Amino acid sequence: MINFTSIGDLARGMRLQTRSVELRNQIETLSYELVSGKVQDVSGRLDGDYSHLLDLDRSLSRLDAFKVSTAEARLFTDATQLSLTTVNDSVDEVAATLLSFGTSNQAVSHENASALARNELDTIMSALNQRAGGRSLYSGTATDVSPLASADTLLSALEGELSGHTSAVDIRQAAEDWFNDPAGFDAVIYQGSDTALAPMQVSENESVQIPITATDPALKDAMRDIAVAALLSDDALNLPRDLRTSLFRQLGGDLANTQNQLVNLRGQVGSAQARIEQAATRNSAARTSLEFSRNELIAANPEETATKLQTVQVQLESLYSVTVRNSNLSLVNFLR
Structure with missing residues (x-):
């Protein structure tokens, strides 16, 4: 007999973990751009055209x-x-x-x-x-x-x-x-x-x-x-x-x-x-x-980057809160 509740919990956990990884990667990217002043994805910024x-x-x-x-x-x-x-x-x-x-x-x-x-x-x-x-x-x-x-x-x-x-x-x-x-x-x-x-x-x-x-x-x-x-x-x-x-x-x-x-x-x-x-x-x-011309091509906007970083950090903190609450859910706690 298949336990559908267990499958649901596992899928939810995987989704939370995947989202956590995505947010951490975004924070790492935005932190690099904020410190270096350059975009990390240069190819994306230049649409793949590196000639200039x-x-x-x-x-x-x-x-x-x-x-x-x-x-x-x-x-x-x-x-x-x-x-x-x-x-x-x-x-x-x-x-x-x-x-x-x-x-x-x-x-x-x-x-x-x-x-x-x-x-x-x-x-x-x-x-x-x-x-x-x-x-x-x-x-x-x-x-x-x-x-x-x-x-x-x-x-x-x-x-x-x-x-x-x-x-x-x-x-x-x-x-x-x-x-x-x-x-x-x-x-x-x-x-x-x-x-x-x-x-x-x-x-x-x-x-x-x-x-x-x-x-x-x-x-x-x-x-x-x-x-x-x-x-x-x-x-x-x-x-x-x-x-x-x-x-x-x-x-x-x-x-x-x-x-x-x-x-x-x-x-x-x-x-x-x-x-x-x-x-x-x-x-x-x-x-x-x-x-100056080179920086203009690959520079990251510091204000915009700082705002995005703060937003992603809040999202990650919220995700951690949700993860903690979900981990504390149990039938015993529900029946109390």
Whole structure:
């Protein structure tokens, strides 16, 4: 004999359980949408057409890549500008000192001038050997190596070229010839690449290039004249005091002129820095616009979602109340 009452109770229990699961799933979905601000059923919101959303995601991914490359370009150019500032300051210090000391025909003044030149030469070459993000600033495409050998190596090589010359013209010409000779400075001291660093892409249609290497004429001129000044008081050259005085004065004047070339280099880097900042600003504005459009596609209305969540929670609480009451029903309780 079939107990119809039992079948009815079982069916009622199953219906209550199914409804409970549905309400809990709705609460989970609405809670996610309320917290994330996005609809969980993206496909339903877009009617299965993801083309616009995918296009927005691709554009955002490109902007993410540009954000990284722009940050790297900013780091590189900032470090380059800082190093050029160091070079310029050293050239300014040596130029002023040589012009000042060059008016005195005293050996001690000459020795002080040469000592200062040695120190500043080391400062300049160290600045040009700096790295940013693990990349050398002035080595061209050979970013894994420092562009310059040591100042001691430079002075030792140059001293051999200057030995035996006894006039200001010959000494300066010998130094200039060695620095311009491919088998001279470029082979003995420069360790980087002859190929300039590739442009850095900072936006969809814009790139920035810093083609400066340690063989740039302005940098070589500065190192050449300061290196000569560092060697003038060397006993191995055995130069007369009057000749040293004349050379110090000439070198000081030329270094003062070299500063104009350094200003041009710093201007090039400054222009690149400005373009990088402009590109970064444009990229940020584009990203904000794209993110707004993307959110508009899949955003969940917070007020509407909160209202629905509250409604479903009330329904679930009511369902639990009904379930409890049904579970307490029995013939004994009914007959009381």
